[in-house]
Amino acid sequence: MLNETVFRTEDLDGADRFDFWCERIGRTHAPLDLYSPHAADYQARQRVLGLGAVHVWPTTHQALRFRRTPKLIRQSDPEQFHIGIPLRGTNHISSGDVRAVCGSYEIQVFDSSRAFQVYSAAEGDELFSGVGIEIPKALLHVPQEKMDLLFARGMSGREGFGALLVQFLTQLISDTSSYLPSDGPRLGTIVVDLLSALFAHTLDADRALPPETRSRCLVLRIREYVQRNLHDPGLTPTTIAAAHHISISYLHRLFQGEHETVAAWIRSQRLERARRDLADPALSSATIHSIAARWGFTRATDFTRAFRAAYGLPPRDYRQHALRHPVPLPLSTQRQ
Missing domain, CATH: 1.10.10.60 (Homeodomain-like)
Known part of the structure; x- marks a missing residue:
């Protein structure tokens, strides 16, 4: 099985749950200022899968506001991107004059070096659920100045490279029993390739991708195409x-x-x-x-x-x- 850690607030006393959740999120992503109207008895679950330098973490939690402030950035900056993908619920994003609302299966990019605020919630009493990815900036094959253009820009997880990424992640987190810890870096490379291809395509910067990344992504697209068309006897x-x-x-x-x-x-x-x-x-x-x-x-x-x-x-x-x-x-x- 892959390197994996699991955290559930239900394993803790009610009064301690939100404080431990804040500490957990800070260690997984970067120091954040968190607030929830449900802090008195917070419900949240998180798994963190180690894929080499990349970490994937499916999470489910009650409504939550988290802020990355200039003060927190000065205190600690891991120099990484956080990729957020709501599966159930909505992210309300703000930074300076920028405002955005991203719903289910919209892929968003957050920069640990940039101040922002996000409020995550689902409708009614439902818990918000989603997948987060932590990836060092140096691993992505897209220039930093272009990455800045992606902030608060929702990218579809239902088509193209976004759909391939979401499909890969949902299959991965549904069952990790067939993988060994040594498979982690290889799976992390797939995540990096798919993210790089998605961002480059969104920014019209495909030429920035190394040839090997383009080739690996093309193979993934072909595999997905074959899976969708196995019923066709003319598939050759x-x-x-x-x-x-x-x-x-x-x-x-x-x-x-x-x-x-x-x-x-x-x-x-x-x-x-x-x-x-x-x-x-x-x-x-x-x-x-x-x-x-x-x-x-x-x-x-x-x-x-x-x-x-x-x-x-x-x-x-x-x-x-x-x-x-x-x-x-x-x-x-x-x-x-």
């Missing part, structure tokens, strides 16, 4: 290259550093989706052929042959076993 390296305005030879070069070729990866993803559907009791009335066709296999014999090679059993036998015994098959019969 040729159509993928055309959709991304690159040559087939360049597409194959991009995947040279990956574990599988493009075609092999498409097939493995289709097989895994089909395997999950075959094991799903809610789909027990669906025919094997319909499930195979749903994931782009038009020929039953091709699907059966590929499934047996991947999982050690033909689809019908696998389904019978999975529905009768809701426990995983031995690893020897599962795709590694």
Whole structure:
């Protein structure tokens, strides 16, 4: 599992909760002045995932105002950006004459060297929830003077690189059990690449990105495109290259550093989706052929042959076993 710490105010006495929360936020981000109308018995939860020099922290809390003042900046400045992504609730942001309101799935940038105030809250009695990212300024491949233009500028987390970032983060925080601590820096590099690509695209500064960052981000875009189009039997390296305005030879070069070729990866993803559907009791009335066709296999014999090679059993036998015994098959019969 990744390096992770968890904090919950419910583990503390009511009178101590808000003070400990203030200390916790100050250590995670930077010293802040915090206020909440619920301070007498504050409800908050936070996880912090260490991804090398990058930290990702999903959080849930009651309404909160936090201020980064000139005095606090003089006292301590970690020289980092904080990326805020509300998932439920709204951030009301102000700094000098700048005012902005950013809602759910809008990505915002805060600078530890800049004074600002944010009020975070959800509607009614709901708790605000979101994901924060702490990243050293030196890691981003965008000039500092351009980064200043992003303050209080909400960027969509529902399309483009913003959607890729949110999708990656939500998948990561939902289940970290399959990762080792040594995976942290690699995952941190993905976060840096996606943030750099999002900011550069927003600022029309794509040329500022190093070639390796552009290549890694293109691979992520291609992977996301494939996941959305696995149902299409016409999904091939040729159509993928055309959709991304690159040559087939360049597409194959991009995947040279990956574990599988493009075609092999498409097939493995289709097989895994089909395997999950075959094991799903809610789909027990669906025919094997319909499930195979749903994931782009038009020929039953091709699907059966590929499934047996991947999982050690033909689809019908696998389904019978999975529905009768809701426990995983031995690893020897599962795709590694």
